[in-house]
Amino acid sequence: EVQLVESGGGLVQPGRSMKLSCAASGFTFNNYDMAWVCQAPKKGLEWVATISYDGSSTYYRDSVKGRFTISRDNAKSTLYLQMDSLRSEDTATYYCARRLRRVYDYWGQGVMVTVSS
């Protein structure tokens, strides 16, 4: 059974950093591109970043470029999102998702990030 389990969320002050992790199991992690997708409270979904199966390529939405870094450790089957210079508008639930045929076929349960002083 495919499982994606996020961790590392919580309350953080504006301008500070936070690192999210996503532990994957039930599939061959290094065969798949992975992504982070966020959902602000009571709002829609927004793609954040994607990383290729081998970590050689990364892609970001404009609003997080230069502030967020997506990475992966295939030996540990774990995906990461390093979030720096956080802003109040980054407040959201962050989902880790497996990418297949350019859609997201499995999602984690999500982790809440609240940016507030």
Add this chain to the structure above:
Amino acid sequence: DIQMTQSPASLSASLGETVTIECLASEDIYSNLAWYQQKPGKSPQLLIYYANSLNDGVPSRFSGSGSGTQYSLKINSLQSEDVSIYFCQQNYDSPWTFGGGTKLELK
């Protein structure tokens, strides 16, 4: 960026009814369209990809159609477990964008 506009924003229907949700793209996305279902308090789940391909395990009462800029999700014989928010997503061009969602409730 490609804008995805869903309609209606909310919908109330009775058990056994057929409902249709629409998604309009701001440009031709060549059937690169997915639908997701998000049940209350849960993470999204993939229903349909490439506009009309049903994901594994998704009941056959769900179907997708459309081309160009106009797409739709149809749910036949509405069940209580279908109460959810439904999102469309274009996967034609980055940034990959989602519609605003359609909240489906029971009448």
